[in-house]
Amino acid sequence: MKPIARPRNPCFSSGPCAKRPGWSPDALTQALVGRSHRSKAGRARIKEVMDRSRALLGVPDDYRIGIVPASDTGAMEMAMWSLLGLLGVDVLAWESFGQGWATDITKQLRLSDVRVMTAEYGSLPELNQVDWKRDVVFTWNGTTSGVRVPGADWIAEDRRGLAICDATSAVFAMNVPVDKLDVVTYSWQKVLGGEGQHGVLILSPRAVERLTTYQPPWPLPKIFRLTKGGALIDGIFQADTINTPSMLCVEDALDGLVWAESIGGLPELVRRSEANLAAVASWVGRTDWVDFLAADPGNRSCTSICLKIVDPWFTALAVEERAQAAKKVASLLEAEGVAFDIASYREAPPGLRLWGGATVERTDLEALFPWLDWAYGEVKGQQ
Numbered sequence: 001m002k003p004i005a006r007p008r009n010p011c012f013s014s015g016p017c018a019k020r021p022g023w024s025p026d027a028l029t030q031a032l033v034g035r036s037h038r039s040k041a042g043r044a045r046i047k048e049v050m051d052r053s054r055a056l057l058g059v060p061d062d063y064r065i066g067i068v069p070a071s072d073t074g075a076m077e078m079a080m081w082s083l084l085g086l087l088g089v090d091v092l093a094w095e096s097f098g099q100g101w102a103t104d105i106t107k108q109l110r111l112s113d114v115r116v117m118t119a120e121y122g123s124l125p126e127l128n129q130v131d132w133k134r135d136v137v138f139t140w141n142g143t144t145s146g147v148r149v150p151g152a153d154w155i156a157e158d159r160r161g162l163a164i165c166d167a168t169s170a171v172f173a174m175n176v177p178v179d180k181l182d183v184v185t186y187s188w189q190k191v192l193g194g195e196g197q198h199g200v201l202i203l204s205p206r207a208v209e210r211l212t213t214y215q216p217p218w219p220l221p222k223i224f225r226l227t228k229g230g231a232l233i234d235g236i237f238q239a240d241t242i243n244t245p246s247m248l249c250v251e252d253a254l255d256g257l258v259w260a261e262s263i264g265g266l267p268e269l270v271r272r273s274e275a276n277l278a279a280v281a282s283w284v285g286r287t288d289w290v291d292f293l294a295a296d297p298g299n300r301s302c303t304s305i306c307l308k309i310v311d312p313w314f315t316a317l318a319v320e321e322r323a324q325a326a327k328k329v330a331s332l333l334e335a336e337g338v339a340f341d342i343a344s345y346r347e348a349p350p351g352l353r354l355w356g357g358a359t360v361e362r363t364d365l366e367a368l369f370p371w372l373d374w375a376y377g378e379v380k381g382q383q
Ligand SMILES: Cc1ncc(COP(=O)(O)O)c(C=O)c1O
Pocket: 014, 015, 070, 071, 072, 073, 074, 097, 139, 141, 142, 143, 144, 166, 168, 169, 186, 187, 197
């Protein structure tokens, strides 16, 4: 039987993610549109985003925060192209985004001393194999497999290399110890439900030291350049963005940050997201057709919650039929208006992915579970 109760908000996409509860375009009425981002007022807004982000995430005072072009990808590319090449590199890749960084390092930057440490979807590479005498590039949370690193114990305090971390689907929902990392990147459209296209780049003093003492042998386009004449371009970290940001997106990012503060800051954001994961785990526990893609409960993401279908009817299908069946489940729910964008990522094993970040209400996920059961039954019954 088709369920009756519906999620109030059907947005469970893993990016752009659900706007915060209660968001409406009214949140943007004070946006500094039509004004220069370099005006006093424009710079003040940008600075406010940086300052509130610093406070919320507990970024140490001696770390820099900059807003950079091209979203998280832009921030990561900037970091990799500016910092890598001095030391050997260990790259951890256990899903699509980590694999993307590994491809850049090996095929575009063409560094020779690279160890790509991989794992299948659902697992993590051996973190204790990482050599901290080298630079290490990794994602905190693998958005397309729903596997996150279990904490920061494996990161050496006395490392020689830099810890370069793509944390876009982790920050604001997980305790990411920025003080134990050298580069942290993210974009606004994830956990706080902001808008796309702007990247945030956080640099440790050691990363800044690398930038000012090492010049990579390849050319860097303006959009990647963090130094001039061997010195850090300080302005980037003081609201003088490299190029023009959207003041509408800046306003929206501020709205997300203010909301986060109003509910209790990072501890409450993490609590909300973990509660979402717990709700999904409870449903998975009582549902025989579905299981987590992440094999180890200790590595399970509380944001991009990836599920595999384990029903013998489904697993007996050919790979393409499996992908089609999972997509049908997602399409049925989209047509019903109860869940948008929940098919697994195109390169991940066929299944479902539910975003459980802090803007998602647990009650909306709980309202969705009967619909998932219904849609799966419909698709299976049609065969
Ligand atoms: C782990 C990870 N890295 C990078 C990206 C790309 O982010 P953006 O679109 O902000 O560049 C994503 C997007 O989902 C992601 O999840």
